[in-house]
Amino acid sequence: EFDNCVAHVNTVLRDTTPGNRNISHPELPPLIAPSPEYDATTQHCFALILALASRIPIEDAALRSGGPFQTGLGFTLSNKIYGAVGLGRLGTNAARTAVLGFGMKVVSWSANLTQEKADEAAEKAGLPKGSIKAVTKEELLKTADVISMHYVLSDRSKGTIGAKEIGMMKKNAILVNTSRGPLIDEKALLDALNRGAIRGAALDVFDVEPLPLDSAWRTTSWGQDGRSLVVLSPHMGYVNDETMQKFYAEQADSVQRYIAGGIEAVPDVLN
Structure with a gap:
């Protein structure tokens, strides 16, 4: 289980969240993860x-x-x-x-x-x-x-x-x-x-x-x-524990598969 409070502050992925609020670390390639439930x-x-x-x-x-x-x-x-x-x-x-x-x-x-x-x-x-x-x-x-x-x-x-x-x-x-x-x-x-x-x-x-x-x-x-x-409300439509748990889990899975050679980095077309 992910600590969402920590994950929100110390994100280590370059991603596109469900709300398109980008949290970037340019040294990492953008990866595609499945969209969370809505x-x-x-x-x-x-x-x-x-x-x-x-x-x-x-x-x-x-x-x-x-x-x-x-x-x-x-x-x-x-x-x-x-x-x-x-x-x-x-x-x-x-x-x-x-x-x-x-x-x-x-x-x-x-x-x-x-x-x-x-x-x-x-x-x-x-x-x-x-x-x-x-x-x-x-x-x-x-x-x-x-x-x-x-x-x-x-x-x-x-x-x-x-x-x-x-x-x-x-x-x-x-x-x-x-x-x-x-x-x-x-x-x-x-x-x-x-x-x-x-x-x-x-x-x-x-x-x-x-x-x-x-x-x-x-x-x-x-x-x-x-x-x-x-x-x-302050763009809270996707900000809850269940959605964030699923989102970060899918991102982590994408990183693991990328490291293992299972997927390739893709152009930053989502942003």
């Missing part, structure tokens, strides 16, 4: 959704500061529409959780998604055919109650959600991002949330990480004076 990210995604739906952070803060007992109304997820932006492994896992765990309806969009592909993803996840409806980007934005980013960041996908897209969302919609910060136009989102344009946002990723101390995300009094609710 249950942790799905769990964190729904932790953020539930925190917003049940208003946990703002109610907790009110109780601790001597504020009022019950400051507002939450909402239930059952029969609401979950909009998955991207339907890869993470998007499919989240869709499955939305359907089986909370009785939500699921729609999804990505640039190349078809209903046939959506049905295939659903059946692989153990869901009935038709459980995930492939829709246009506009339909997803206009109908979904929870819009969650599961897209891969690329030059093409950067800014997938901007001012125009936020303007299409329901007033009571929440936007969740556990993928990559630049998928959403940060300036446009900050403006919308300051105006209370949507119910709220839950963010685990940002344009700049670690999040600067003077960032508006840190300094704004969210959920007050007409502003939307906001829940923040």
Whole structure:
């Protein structure tokens, strides 16, 4: 078993973590290790959704500061529409959780998604055919109650959600991002949330990480004076003991196989 506290500080591998936060020792060649399971990210995604739906952070803060007992109304997820932006492994896992765990309806969009592909993803996840409806980007934005980013960041996908897209969302919609910060136009989102344009946002990723101390995300009094609710976490979607144990074990196995001549160093194409 690995001591994750020690491993986090004294990493001896050149790797690409599940969050693409590179820890480099240039004297070592980059190696390919199998990707860890992604249950942790799905769990964190729904932790953020539930925190917003049940208003946990703002109610907790009110109780601790001597504020009022019950400051507002939450909402239930059952029969609401979950909009998955991207339907890869993470998007499919989240869709499955939305359907089986909370009785939500699921729609999804990505640039190349078809209903046939959506049905295939659903059946692989153990869901009935038709459980995930492939829709246009506009339909997803206009109908979904929870819009969650599961897209891969690329030059093409950067800014997938901007001012125009936020303007299409329901007033009571929440936007969740556990993928990559630049998928959403940060300036446009900050403006919308300051105006209370949507119910709220839950963010685990940002344009700049670690999040600067003077960032508006840190300094704004969210959920007050007409502003939307906001829940923040410091890129924790993959940071738990089980995922790190598996990740470091797989990296160690790759190093051992490389030393034994079982695999070759590969170009640094993952970073």
